[in-house]
Amino acid sequence: MILGAAPPRAVESRSARLLVGASVLWIALIIGAPLAAVIGGAFSKGALTFIAAFKDPDAISAIKLTLLVAAIAVPLNLVFGLAAAWSIAKFEFKGKAALMTLIDLPLSMSPVISGLVWVLVFGARGWFGPFLDVMGIKIIFAVPGIVLGTILVTVPLIARELIPLMAEQGAEEELAAVTLGAGGWSVFYHVTLPNIRWALLNGVLLCNARAMGEFGAVSVLSGHIRGLTETLPLHVEALYNDYDFAGSFACATLLAGLAVATLILKALLERRSAP
């Protein structure tokens, strides 16, 4: 929230009431109803079927892979996001505008393309395909490909949280720290990091939610090998295509639950960081 913004007024006028009503109805229709349907579908054959869906080895493998992908993609994007935001916000250099546009690109691009570019680079007919084939390294239709696709899709999320904040804060505190004799790591740890910690955490949570939920890019790169290269979102689709609706919805509920948990955590953090 912007500091100093006027506090919201109580809803009084008819038009305001109408606007609020329309928003609530729309959200309920577009988000609430499908969510309810998913949860309803998950428990349609009872709690036992719901639990059984997670005992399936393929489901367990999908959950493990999803966590693994997030565990690789999020830290990498954390480091890159920090570096990019730092350089964009605190320094002037040539190509800054281009870098900012590039960082944003994955947001405006279909995730399918984010998957396809890796196929073009590492696929069997891609630039490095023959070389990788000789070396016996599998990237496409294997875990490395899924990780690459996820990283590409989630690249902007942390950097975008940090850039506006860091740009607003400027570099003066860091410069002051340097003149007081602090080294690079000291400046980062004692001055920069505390100033951005909430935005950083926010970015990490968003990045994590997206990394676990990504479908398009991962779908292109995974090869859909059950128990090997299927993440949770792909597993949901596979079960659905098998007409295992209860199982599919159970896994979907788990995914939705992860997303909701992330958002609740984010809301709690925001409340704590509010002045």
Place this chain on the structure above:
Amino acid sequence: MTLTVDGVYKQFGRFPALTGVSFEARDGEFLTLLGPSGSGKTTLLRVLAGLDTPDHGCVFMDGEDFLALSARERRVGLVFQQYALFRHMTVARNIAFGLEVRPGKERPPRAKIKARVEELLALTQIEGLGGRYPAQLSGGQRQRVAVARALAVEPRLLLLDEPFGALDAKVRKELREELRRIHDATGVTTILVTHDQDEAMALADRVVLMNKGRIEQIGTPRELDETPASPFVFEFLGEVNRLPCEIVAGQAVFEGFRAPIQGAAPAGAATAMFRPSETKLDAGPNAEGLPVRVVETRGRGALRSVECQALGGQRLVADMPEAQAAALEPGRRARLSASRVVIDGDGIAAGSAAVPIALQERRGA
């Protein structure tokens, strides 16, 4: 700790920020870098702090090559315009920062750091505020914290960049005196950047007056006042009246009076500048001087500024004691004269074709 700056050049793109700046700050001296915005004074400060590297030139601190040291190694205390306090640290931790980030062996023991913080809180008269955060302080208090933080590392040189810019007039004056007191108490060589001539003149042992990346004059406030090295210096240091004149035999000749010229000026038509405080206004029957008519009297307290208009349309101001100004009500005719004038460098009087073109060009350059 003598600071020597020798022939420093710095260019930003095509903009020359510093074009051959040389001066010396003596041990324990309080210097002010004065100049209009864009004169290069902040760039010079950043060069001294190690935040910018000059294209040419040398900076020595007691004979040691300062430019070979990084900002981190120089031990220069820098007070930023907006203070740049660490917003998530308490005042005490802000002040202790420079000591706490020292590598293991050089870091003073905790008790010593604490004692030093208390000492600095007392020196800057903010005892009891150690536990507060910067956001909970007034502008004046923040400035004191910034000074205390810079002094904590026992800097070899204290630099302040427009430290009073963000404060209101009353606090500004108070802090100005405070800063001078702190300087005298610590004896640290201090350089303060400002565009406010009153501030520069009130604080400094010596003033370094800059313009367009060059030093126009270095001297005590009194020297600058009494013997300005250039028309720019004279004009920058205070309000001026401007009046066309004819230079004859080293004197400025006006309609009704003549005045001695400060410095040298070639003969011919010119524009003279003189201070309201060196302007005399006389309504007596036998008075000599330029005939003027009083327009209005401004100011309060003991000193008044009387504004009047010459027949040629020029507006001129004379400062005088209140008792004297009382007689000069608006509309009154009087005679105006000046006790000394400075000739404006590129101020060849408008419409004077008498000055040869070559001379005009030389003066303009």
